[in-house]
Amino acid sequence: MGSTNSTLSKIPNVEELMQETGFTPAHIVRLYDRFEALDKEKTGHLRPQDFGAINRLAMNPIGDRIIGAFFSPGQETVDFHSFVRILAHFRPADKKRPKDPSMPEPVNSRTSKLKFAFQLYDQDKDGKISRAELLQVLRSMLEMQVTEEQLESIADRTIQEADLDKDDAISFEEFRKSLEKVNIDHKMSIRFLR
Amino acid sequence: TVFSGAIFQKIGYILGTFCGVSKLSICNPTLLIYLCCSSLLFPGLIQREGGSMEQEMGELRRYRTQSISRGEFALSDSFYFYRKGLESIVDDQVTQRFSSEELVSWNLLTRTNHNFHYISLRLTVIWGLGVIIRYCVLFPLRITLAIIGISWLVIGTTLVGFLPNRRVKNWLSELVHLMCYRICARGLSATIQYHNKNNKPQKGGICVANHTSPIDIVILANDGCYAMVGQSHSGLMGVIQRSMVRSCPHVWFERSEMRDRHAVTSRLRAHVAAKRNLPILIFPEGTCINNTSVMMFKKGSFEIGGTIYPVAIKYDPRFGDAFWNSAKYNMVSYLLRMMTSWAIVVNVWYLPPMTRQEGEDATKFANRVKSAIAHQGGLLDMAWDGSLKRDKVKEEFKEHQQKMYSSMVVGKKARNSQEPHTESSKS
Numbered sequence: 001m002g003s004t005n006s007t008l009s010k011i012p013n014v015e016e017l018m019q020e021t022g023f024t025p026a027h028i029v030r031l032y033d034r035f036e037a038l039d040k041e042k043t044g045h046l047r048p049q050d051f052g053a054i055n056r057l058a059m060n061p062i063g064d065r066i067i068g069a070f071f072s073p074g075q076e077t078v079d080f081h082s083f084v085r086i087l088a089h090f091r092p093a094d095k096k097r098p099k100d101p102s103m104p105e106p107v108n109s110r111t112s113k114l115k116f117a118f119q120l121y122d123q124d125k126d127g128k129i130s131r132a133e134l135l136q137v138l139r140s141m142l143e144m145q146v147t148e149e150q151l152e153s154i155a156d157r158t159i160q161e162a163d164l165d166k167d168d169a170i171s172f173e174e175f176r177k178s179l180e181k182v183n184i185d186h187k188m189s190i191r192f193l194r
Numbered sequence: 195t196v197f198s199g200a201i202f203q204k205i206g207y208i209l210g211t212f213c214g215v216s217k218l219s220i221c222n223p224t225l226l227i228y229l230c231c232s233s234l235l236f237p238g239l240i241q242r243e244g245g246s247m248e249q250e251m252g253e254l255r256r257y258r259t260q261s262i263s264r265g266e267f268a269l270s271d272s273f274y275f276y277r278k279g280l281e282s283i284v285d286d287q288v289t290q291r292f293s294s295e296e297l298v299s300w301n302l303l304t305r306t307n308h309n310f311h312y313i314s315l316r317l318t319v320i321w322g323l324g325v326i327i328r329y330c331v332l333f334p335l336r337i338t339l340a341i342i343g344i345s346w347l348v349i350g351t352t353l354v355g356f357l358p359n360r361r362v363k364n365w366l367s368e369l370v371h372l373m374c375y376r377i378c379a380r381g382l383s384a385t386i387q388y389h390n391k392n393n394k395p396q397k398g399g400i401c402v403a404n405h406t407s408p409i410d411i412v413i414l415a416n417d418g419c420y421a422m423v424g425q426s427h428s429g430l431m432g433v434i435q436r437s438m439v440r441s442c443p444h445v446w447f448e449r450s451e452m453r454d455r456h457a458v459t460s461r462l463r464a465h466v467a468a469k470r471n472l473p474i475l476i477f478p479e480g481t482c483i484n485n486t487s488v489m490m491f492k493k494g495s496f497e498i499g500g501t502i503y504p505v506a507i508k509y510d511p512r513f514g515d516a517f518w519n520s521a522k523y524n525m526v527s528y529l530l531r532m533m534t535s536w537a538i539v540v541n542v543w544y545l546p547p548m549t550r551q552e553g554e555d556a557t558k559f560a561n562r563v564k565s566a567i568a569h570q571g572g573l574l575d576m577a578w579d580g581s582l583k584r585d586k587v588k589e590e591f592k593e594h595q596q597k598m599y600s601s602m603v604v605g606k607k608a609r610n611s612q613e614p615h616t617e618s619s620k621s
Contacts, residue, residue, distance in 0.1 A: 034284060056282035059591035061599065062272060066279040090280050117273060137272060144593070145600035154267045154603065162269065170269075179270055187254055187273050190281055 007032055017081055021088035021107060027192050031087065035080050045077035046070070061141045065120055089116045092189040111176075113188045118175050128169035131155055247598050250274050267603050328534045336381045336533045343377030348437045350374065355440030367441035368419045375415040382409065384538040388417050393544035395420070395473040395503035398466055402495060403505040404567055405477035406485040407518040408525070409532065410507055413540050420475040421465065425449060443471055459498055466500040473503065478560065484517040485509050487574035491564045493556035501547045504563050506571035510539035543570045 007029045008014050018028060036042075038050045051067040052058055060066065070078045070086050078086075091108040105112055121129045121137055134155045142151065162170045162178040170178075254270045350370035357363040379386065394417070395401040401420060403410060414420065419442070426435055426446040435446050445465055451457055465471050478491035485508065496502065509516040514535030518528050532538065545566055550559045568575035 031284070038283075051283065054282050055591075057279055059595060060275055060279045060282070061592060061596050062275045063279055063592075066276060066283070087280065087284065090277070117276065120272065120276065121269075138267065141272070141275065141596065142600045142603065143596050145596050146604050150604055158267055158269065175269065182254060182270050182273075184273075187270070188277060190277070190284060 011080065013081070017084055021084055022091060022094065023084065023088065028084065030192065031084055032080065035083055043077075045079050046083065047077055061143070062120070062137065065123075065137070065140065068123075069116075069120060087190075089113055090188060090190045092191055093185045108189075110184050113184050114176055114179065115172065117188065118172050121170075121175075128167075128171050129175065130169045131159060134158060134170075247274065247595075248602065251599075251602055271599070271603075324536075328536065332383065333534050336383065339377055339381035340533070343374050343381055344434065346377065347371070347374035348434060351437045351441040355437070364442065370441065371415065371419050371438075375412050378412050379416050382412070382532055382538050383536070384409075384413065384416075384540060386413055386416055386540045386542060388542050388544065390544045390546075391417070393503065393546050394418055395505075395544075396501075396547075397472060398469040399473045399501040399503050399547065400462075400466060400495065400498060401473045401475045401503045401505055402478055402491075402563060402567075403475070403507055404485075404488045404571065404573065405479045405482055406507065406509060407482055407516045407528070407532075409516060409538065410477070411475065413507060413538075413542060414475060414505065417542070419472050421445060421472040423447075423462070423474055423476055445474065455494060459494065462495075462498045466498060478564075482518045482520060484519075485511070485573070488564055488568040488571075491560040493560045496550065496556045496560045496563070499550075501549050502563060503547050504545040504567050506543040506545065506567045506573075508541045508543075508571040508573065510541075513537045513539045516540075541571075545570055 008025055011017070011028070011032060014028060017023075018025065023031070035046070038054070039046055040050065040053075048067050048071065051070070057063045057066065070083065072082070085107070088107045089112060093108055093110065094106070118129070119125065121133055123133055123136070135151060138151050138155060146154075159168060159170060162174050164174050164177070165171075251271060251274055254273060255268050347370070350373070351367065354363060354367045354370055357366065401414070403414065411422065421442070422438070422444045424435075424446060426432060426448055435444070438444055439446065443465065445461060447458065447461075451461075462474060465474060476495045478495045479489050480492050483489050514532065514537060516532070516538055518525075523531065548559075548563055548566070550556070554562075565575050567573075
C-alpha cells in the first residue's frame with residue numbers, strides 16, 4: 001500500500017529492524033503510528049511520563065515495572081527502535097522456524113520470552129530472583145489487600161517450591177523449570193489483527 | 195447563495211463517494227459501509243482475550259497440581275499483568291476516543307502531507323482540485339452565510355426582546371432562532387436527517403444528547419427550539435448569549451455558580467418546572483468525544499427530574515470530521531476546518547422519552563439513557579469517564595485490580611483473619 005511505503009521510508013534502518021524483530025512492514029507502520037501518538041511532544045523519544053499517560057497501563061498493578069522494562073539502566077528516553085525491540089518479545093513464535101543452532105535465538109522464542117519475564121522479577125539483573133525481589137513484585141500486585149506476614153509467607157512458599165539448589169533464590173533455570181508446562185507462546189504473545 | 199451551497203454539497207457528496215470507493219477499486223458501496231462498520235465492531239489493532247482475570251489466571255495455573263481454590267501465588271500470575279500492560283501500550287481503547295476516528299480508506303478530505311499518500315497522478319490532481327474547491331469556492335460562501343446567520347441572530351433576538359406580548363413574542367422568537375440556525379447550518383453545508391420526529395422534545399422536558407462538537411447545538415436547533423445551558427462567556431459569545439436571553443429564557447451560569455452543584459440543579463429544576471419554558475439541552479458527557487462511542491454520563495442532569503428526551507447524533511466521517519479535539523485545535527481553527535470540509539452529514543435520532551423509575555438512582559438511570567443512545571446511533575457504549583481526557587486514572591481502578599487478584603491468591607477472607615492495619619505498609 002502506498003501508505004506503508006511512505007511511512008517506512010521515514011524510519012531509519014527499518015530493514016535491519018524488521019530482520020531483527022521479525023515484524024512485517026504493516027506491523028512496523030502500526031507500531032510507528034502508535035509511537036508517534038504516544039510521543040505527544042514530537043521529540044522522537046518516549047519518556048516514562050508518556051507511558052504513564054496510558055490509562056489502562058496506569059491502573060495495571062505492575063505498570064511501573066513494565067514501563068521500566070523499556071528503559072535501559074541509566075537511560076531516560078526510549079527511541080522507536082528500542083520500543084519495537086521490546087515489543088518484539090511478545091510477537092507470536094514462528095511455527096516453521098528451522099532449529100538452526102548457529103543462528104542466534106530469535107527474540108520471540110520461548111526461552112527469550114521467559115528471559116524477559118525473568119528480568120521483570122530480577123530488577124538488579126544478578127541472574128537470580130532473591131526473596132526481596134519477589135516480595136517487591138508481590139507487594140505491587142497485592143499492595144493493601146494482604147498483610148505483610150501473608151506476603152512473606154507467600155514468598156517463602158514460592159521460593160521453597162521453585163528453588164532446587166536451596167540457595168534461597170530462584171535462578172533462571174529454576175524459573176524455566178517451574179514454568180515448563182505453561183503455554184508461554186499463547187500467554188505471552190500479542191497478535192495483530194491487521 | 196443558499197441554493198448554490200446545496201448544489202456544491204451534492205457535488206461534494208458524489209465526488210467524495212466516487213474517490214473514496216475507487217481507492218479500493220471496488221464499486222460496491224455496501225462493501226465500503228461494511229469496512230467502516232468493521233472498524234467499529236473490531237476497534238483496535240490486536241486480538242484481545244475476552245476472559246476475565248479469574249479465567250486467565252486459571253489457565254495460567256493449570257499445570258499446577260494444587261487446586262486453584264486454595265489460592266497461592268504462582269510465578270506465572272504476573273504474565274497476565276505483563277500481557278495486559280503491553281497490550282495497552284500497543285493499543286488502548288480510551289486514548290483512541292479522544293483523537294479523530296481513523297477511516298479505513300483514504301479519501302479526498304485529507305488535509306496535510308502527513309495523511310496524504312501518493313497513489314496515482316490522477317488521484318492527486320483530483321485531490322488538488324478538491325482542495326481548491328473547498329478552500330476558494332465553498333469557504334467564502336460559507337463564511338458569508340455564517341456571518342449573516344449570526345448577525346441576524348443577534349439583531350433579531352434583540353428586536354424581539356422589545357416586544358411585551360407573551361404569545362406573539364414566543365412565536366416570533368422561535369421563528370428568529372430557527373431561521374438563524376438554519377442559515378448557520380447552511381453555512382456549514384450541513385445535511386441533517388431527522389428520524390422519529392414524533393419523539394421530539396416537548397416543553398418542560400430535558401433533551402440529552404451525545405457530544406461531539408459545538409456544532410451539535412446548531413444541528414439540534416435546526417429542528418426545534420431549545421433553552422441552552424452553559425457558562426456565560428465574554429466577547430462575541432457573550433454578546434450572542436445576552437441577546438438570546440432577551441427573547442426567550444436560556445440558562446447561563448457564571449463560572450462561580452457552576453461549582454455549586456446544588457445551585458445549578460435548583461436553577462434547572464425551576465426552569466423545567468415552568469411548563470411553558472422550552473426544553474433544556476444538556477450534553478451529559480461533559481466533553482467532546484470522537485463520535486465512535488458514548489462515554490459516561492454525569493448524573494447531575496438526571497437528578498433534576500422531569501422527562502428526559504434522549505437524542506443520538508451521528509456524523510458521517512467521510513465528508514467532514516466533526517470532532518473537536520480541543521487539545522489540538524482552538525475554536526476558530528476548528529470552525530475553519532469545518533467550513534473547508536465537503537459537508538457535514540448528520541443523522542439525528544429522537545428516542546422515546548424516559549423517566550426515572552421507582553427505586554432507580556441517578557447513575558443507573560444515566561446509564562440506561564446512555565445505552566439507548568449508543569444503541570440507536572451505532573456507537574460503542576463505554577463505561578469510561580470523559581474527563582479521563584484530562585485527568586489521570588484514579589487510584590481506585592488500580593486498587594480494584596489488586597483486590598480481584600488478591601482474592602485469587604489468599605482467598606476471600608484476606609484481611610479479616612488478622613489485626614486490621616490502620617497504616618498500610620507501602621512498598
